[in-house]
Amino acid sequence: MRGIQISEYVKGPKELKVTDLPDPTPKPDQYLIEVHATATNFFDILQIQGKYQNQPPFPWVSGAEFSGTVLATPSSATNPKFPIGSRVFGASQGAYATLVCAAEPELLPVPQGWSFLDAAGLFVTAPTSYGALVLRAGIKAGDWVLVHAAAGGVGLAAVQVAKAFGATVVATAGSARKLEVAKQFGADHVLDYRDAGWPDKVKKLTPKGRGVDIVYDPVGLVDKSTKCVAWNGRILVVGFAAGQIEKVAMNKVLLKNISVVGIHWGAYARFEREAIPLVWGGIGKLIAEGKFKGTVFSDKEFVGLESIPDALLALGGRETWGKVVVKIPQPGDSKL
Structure with a gap:
């Protein structure tokens, strides 16, 4: 070979x-x-x-x-x-x-x-995003979901899964081309996270400015995302593509009743193997229905x-x- x-x-x-x-x-x-x-x-x-x-x-x-x-x-x-x-x-x-x-x-x-x-x-992106949103965050129709780095591999998977479950998606990315791609894959709203005011803009998009229900974060934007998450919101820690592991002010987590939830898909084979066929079954259903490409x-x-x-x-x-x-x-x- x-x-x-x-x-x-x-x-x-x-x-x-x-x-x-x-x-x-x-x-x-x-x-x-x-x-x-x-x-x-x-x-x-x-x-x-x-x-x-x-x-x-x-x-x-x-x-x-x-x-x-x-x-x-x-x-x-x-x-x-x-x-x-x-x-x-x-x-x-x-x-x-x-x-x-x-x-x-x-x-x-x-x-x-x-x-x-x-x-x-x-094999890597789809189950990470499906497992995060469905198993860990309990996504449901009507949720508002903020997807960071939405034009990346896991980001585009997350956008599609969220839309398939009836959520409204706010996507962030770092260039005009990437924002365009996020739109093409179903994002309802797009924002450039290089703009320091993105948390306020996200919040203003949501009904009555209440904030988003779920944050999908493969970058390392948890602390800033606490500013635009709703009461009882869930923040998914997917990765640290920005290169640093954050320190989060925990008083913000307390005051809004926020759940900060990790997703380590690779570890499911060791700790929760029974979830693997459920996740792939769900992904297969979305593919068959034309909701995931x-x-x-x-x-x-x-x-x-x-x-x-x-x-x-x-x-x-x-x-x-x-x-x-x-x-x-x-x-x-x-x-x-």
Whole structure:
């Protein structure tokens, strides 16, 4: 196969190289998958630099999210869920390659009518946003929801989930293009969070200026968001893309009866596995109803393993929106 192997940590994506490598040998519980598309994530950039919490022993192949076709089923399985030829998507170490191995819990079928390109970016963002809004915040019709970084991967997923549940969405982003994208995916109102007065503007949009019911925050804007959240409001802590873990004045949380709620989707497999099929069932229903679509960044196309460094640089430079996905052409491909 061909892939991006890490034998020592690098300073950044520019140093990544594509090389010929031995085909991977699946473990008894793993599928062998031909990769047709791979999605980029911020943690991929951290991992190649040795800064992520999960650092495999050298050498290892980078990348995590992918979609592709099953070439071989687990040797330990008598009745595998995904027969040879199945179109699947998922996450497993080594996705920046033409072949990857993955266990059954790490895989799902590509939704009907979806391309490999769209499906490659679904495994991380969709359940994070659905789990946050539905499981943790109890979203319901009529809620007002503030989505920060709304044009990002999890942000666009959150906008779509909130709209599907009958909420009114106020979206923030940091450029005119990103605000336009948030609108295209269903946001009712958009605001630039570079404007220091955004909390007051959010509050004025809501009925009688009462504030929003739910704040979805993958950035690190909890403290400022307390200014525009309603009584009994819920603030979802999704991440810290701004680079700092906040210190919040807890008197603000007390005075408005605010719930500050974390969402760590990756930990559900360890602590609450029974929730996983419920979340994916809900996402599948939204997809089938046409209420959730792929969020692939389309302003620029990335094709081939050699384009992964540029894709990661664009992602890291905040130049993109949605999910940055790279096509991996395979022999016999007609379309992705």
